[in-house]
Amino acid sequence: MSASPFEQVVLPHLNAAYNLxxxxxxxxxxxxxxxxxxxxxxxxxxxxxRGDDARxxxxxxxxxxxxxxxxxxxxHEVSEPFNEELHSPTEEGQTPETLLLRRTDQVMVRxxxxxxxxxxxxxxxxxxxxxxxxxxxxDVAGIRIGTVMSRLARARGQLQRLLATEALxxxxx
Amino acid sequence: xxxxxxxxxxxxxxxxELDLMRQVEFDDHLRQCQVCPPIxxxxxxxxxxxxxxQLYFTAPAHVRQHVRTAIRASAPTSxxxxxxxxxxxxxxxxxxxxxxxxxxxxxxxxSRRSASNQIAQEVVSAHIRSLMANHLTDVSSSxxxxxxxxxxxxxxxxxxxxDLKDHDFPLxxxxxDYAGNxxxxxxxxxxxxxxxxxxxxxxxxxxxxxxxxDSRQGYNVLxxxxxxxxxxxxxxxxxxxxxQFASLVQAGL
Numbered sequence: 545m546s547a548s549p550f551e552q553v554v555l556p557h558l559n560a561a562y563n564l565x566x567x568x569x570x571x572x573x574x575x576x577x578x579x580x581x582x583x584x585x586x587x588x589x590x591x592x593x594r595g596d597d598a599r600x601x602x603x604x605x606x607x608x609x610x611x612x613x614x615x616x617x618x619x620h621e622v623s624e625p626f627n628e629e630l631h632s633p634t635e636e637g638q639t640p641e642t643l644l645l646r647r648t649d650q651v652m653v654r655x656x657x658x659x660x661x662x663x664x665x666x667x668x669x670x671x672x673x674x675x676x677x678x679x680x681x682x683d684v685a686g687i688r689i690g691t692v693m694s695r696l697a698r699a700r701g702q703l704q705r706l707l708a709t710e711a712l713x714x715x716x717x
Numbered sequence: 718x719x720x721x722x723x724x725x726x727x728x729x730x731x732x733x734e735l736d737l738m739r740q741v742e743f744d745d746h747l748r749q750c751q752v753c754p755p756i757x758x759x760x761x762x763x764x765x766x767x768x769x770x771q772l773y774f775t776a777p778a779h780v781r782q783h784v785r786t787a788i789r790a791s792a793p794t795s796x797x798x799x800x801x802x803x804x805x806x807x808x809x810x811x812x813x814x815x816x817x818x819x820x821x822x823x824x825x826x827x828s829r830r831s832a833s834n835q836i837a838q839e840v841v842s843a844h845i846r847s848l849m850a851n852h853l854t855d856v857s858s859s860x861x862x863x864x865x866x867x868x869x870x871x872x873x874x875x876x877x878x879x880d881l882k883d884h885d886f887p888l889x890x891x892x893x894d895y896a897g898n899x900x901x902x903x904x905x906x907x908x909x910x911x912x913x914x915x916x917x918x919x920x921x922x923x924x925x926x927x928x929x930x931d932s933r934q935g936y937n938v939l940x941x942x943x944x945x946x947x948x949x950x951x952x953x954x955x956x957x958x959x960x961q962f963a964s965l966v967q968a969g970l
Binding site: 566 | 727728734758759761763766768770772773774775778783785787789791846849850895899953
């Protein structure tokens with residue numbers, strides 16, 4: 545069977561879809577279920593797809609499918625509406641050591657990313673791994689560009705603190 | 718730019734989302750300030766820490782296979798067609814044809830109106846976003862000869878830009894935006910404290926269309942087609958002055 549237009553346009557973004565689902569669900573098998581489900585949904589909506597950014601379009605579907613999955617299986621992880629203030633550290637403005645950040649390893653970074661609330665984690669994944677613009681992230685996550693900016697700032701601040709603390713422990717040992 | 722601004726803009730700066738003017742101010746501030754460089758440095762170190770690791774999950778081969786199988790299982794099959802052309806459906810089909818004909822005749826009129834409705838909503842949203850996210854311009858200049866070349870290579874057309882400084886509508890700059898399912902040129906003009914976003918893209922037809930006025934969410938919207946280009950002007954400026962702006966743009970081309 546030859547590849548359909550859907551397969552030609554959407555399937556090339558499978559890795560991006562899997563990576564996002566894997567980071568949002570933090571589980572290999574859940575990610576697999578989410579990705580399959582998301583592609584079936586995408587196929588159903590494909591007639592309505594008129595844009596030229598198939599990756600962002602697909603990622604929005606993967607993101608929503610992941611959230612549906614989490615809501616069903618781990619509702620405590622997706623508290624909506626997301627309360628920024630609740631997760632924001634009190635000691636705003638403190639600058640963690642750049643040197644400490646240079647001593648981090650893969651396990652530390654992965655653990656720190658997985659510790660972030662999902663609403664922040666998705667922004668980091670979309671920005672750092674998919675290199676989406678703020679506008680694209682806003683479209684994928686269904687939020688305003690201003691919110692993308694403030695969430696990125698908070699998520700990065702939190703990551704810096706987590707990583708600096710971890711690296712400091714390592715140094716002390 | 719103040720130290721507070723640097724804290725606020727460090728992320729958009731790092732992500733290349735700051736307009737040119739702020740970028741320059743940001744650079745200047747970093748060179749002169751004793752306090753801010755570590756803030757920027759630690760953000761850069763964080764980014765390197767993330768990128769230094771192999772943290773991207775590539776889809777395993779079996780996932781690729783399962784997805785492909787799932788897609789093909791959900792796709793419509795050819796037997797669907799043979800069922801349609803079965804004899805008992807033919808009389809139904811004749812009736813359906815009549816409906817289709819009615820839709821074909823009336824449809825374009827309706828869909829044209831709803832398409833223009835949707836674009837109106839999109840340009841108003843784009844206008845609001847441009848003010849809210851501090852992202853009015855990608856290229857900040859009151860000189861049309863700076864703004865116009867900036868679009869080259871970013872769009873598949875060259876947007877018409879008129880200088881209206883002498884009419885008290887100074888050009889502020891331009892940026893890329895997205896409306897009507899395509900990348901468009903957005904030109905920012907000012908009248909006093911009011912910002913006017915003028916969106917432009919190649920029209921599907923060459924025939925000129927007179928201005929149509931609309932008002933949404935407190936913003937005035939004027940759309941027209943001129944010289945093969947679709948124009949949408951959005952502003953909180955009053956309707957009279959916005960019309961004046963529109964006629965000046967048309968006269969200037």
